[in-house]
Amino acid sequence: MSNADTIDLYGTLAEDATLTIRRLLPGPIDRIWSYLTDSDLRRQWLAAGEMDLVADAPFTFTWRNSELTDPPGTPPEGSTGENIMECRIVEVDPPKKLTFSWNGTGDVTFEMEPMGDEILLTVTHRRIAEKTAQLAIGPGWHAHLDLLAGRLRGLEPEPFWDCWTRLRGDYARRFSA
Structure with a gap:
């Protein structure tokens, strides 16, 4: 059994509105x-x-999810072609940890740990209090991380929106259970 067989690809939501999701990725x-x-x-995934x-440096994220795959799939109703969000670096420890603010309402941490030839990437998104946000952000991180894993492995991804x-x-x- 490989390390990948022990990683649940789905995120978990803790009672404090913290989403944690992991991926085992090919290193280094x-x-x-x-x-x-x-x-x-980063714009590729x-x-x-x-x-x-x-620390404390501002930056802007610009999402263009319909440009991530060809074809892009069918966007959900109300989806716009571009989403822009102002963020700020909270902590940086290259190449192991990066934390940044999320639109002033929480933060996201990427942590990496070597596991043989692979890297365990853990994404922790804190303070996702609203249920509608949880149901957008959970599948969003999952889909984006699947895309990252596919890109790193040279695999053709499924249409992002689908x-x-x-x-x-x-x-x-899962979140209602």
């Missing part, structure tokens, strides 16, 4: 760090935005 750790911090690489990697829509149903069932 510096490669993964680049996909987290370099705007050109999440969002663009230049970062000055020092993946997100499928996962939204899964998360609605």
Whole structure:
């Protein structure tokens, strides 16, 4: 059994409105760090935005989810072509840890731990209090991390929006249980 067989791909939601989701990714750790911090690489799986990697530095994330895969799939009703969010670096410890504010309502931490030739990436998103936000953010991180894992492995991803829509149903069932 490989390390990947022991990682649950679905995020968990703790009582304090904290989502934790993990992925085992092909290393080395510096490669993964680049996909987290370099705007050109990050826009291939999440969002663009230049970062000055020092505490308290502001940056802007720009999501263009319909450009992540070809075809993009069917966006949910009300989805816009672009989403922009102002963030701020909270903590940076290259290449192991990066924490940034999330639109002033919480924060996100990426932590990496080597596991043989692979890297365990743990994403922790704190203070997602509203149920509607939980049901957007949970499947969002899941779909984006699946896309990252696929990109790192050279795999063709499924259409982003179709993946997100499928996962939204899964998360609605999991988070209501």
